[in-house]
Amino acid sequence: MTHRYTSTAIFLHWLVALGLAGTFALGYYMEALPFSPNKLKLIAWHKWAGITLLALVVVRVVWRLTHRAPSLPSDMGPASRLAAHAGHALLYVLMLAIPLTGWLASSAQGxxxxxxxxxxxxxxLGKSRELGTALQNTHRILNYLLLAVVIGHVGAALQHHFVKKDTVLARMLPFLSKQ
Known part of the structure; x- marks a missing residue:
């Protein structure tokens, strides 16, 4: 039985988490800016970060599919197990879908x-203003959905650590381990 994630999985988790936070913050910040050369530069950086994150998430998915995750605590009920698995699946789907919708939106916008x-x-995609706008809106909505899922993910990890006092968080933060 595996008790913690591999060092590679931990590194990829935190690298992607930092990248997501930074890319989300940049996207949120630049949306409110007036059109300018500076905004165009920030949009380019946002796209670079998104494509880089897409590549990292693909690596992370491949790593996850080829390396077993630690088992969930035995005292978790079926509903909690289902929620944990569904939450992780949704995180992966969103981490792939968000940069893809951004890339698709850029393509459709020409x-x-x-x-x-x-x-x-x-x-x-071929150029289509309407499709580009729809994809950009989808990209934005998926980002806010990801934010909500990440908040739930962090909340669940903190609940495991501070309320249940189990090792779920320590599996991703080994310095918390009591071993």
């Missing part, structure tokens, strides 16, 4: 994604 200003990525 604004190619050029990774790091050097590597042009293929447009995934």
């Amino acid at each position: 604004v190619s994604v050029v990774l790091f200003g050097v590597w042009p990525l293929p447009d995934l």
Whole structure:
């Protein structure tokens, strides 16, 4: 039985978490800015971060599929187990869907994604203003849904640590381990 995540899984978890927080914050900040060269630069950085996160999440999914996660605590009931598995599945789906909808929106809006200003990525769709707007709105909504799921994820981890006093959080933060 596995008692904690691998070092690679822990590293990818926290790297993606920091990347998501930064990319979300940048997206939220730049939305309110007036159109300017600075806003265009921030949009490019946001796209670069999103594509980089997409690649990291794919690596993370592959790692997760090839390395067993620690078992859930034996005292967790069926509803709690279902909620934990559903929450994790939703996190992965959103972490993949959000950058893809951003890339699709850029393609539909006729604004190619050029990774790091050097590597042009293929447009995934033909130009369509209406579709671009719909995809941009979907991208925004999915980001707020991810924020809600992450808040639930963090809340559940803190509840396990401070209320249930089990090792669920320590599996992802080994310095909390009492071993």
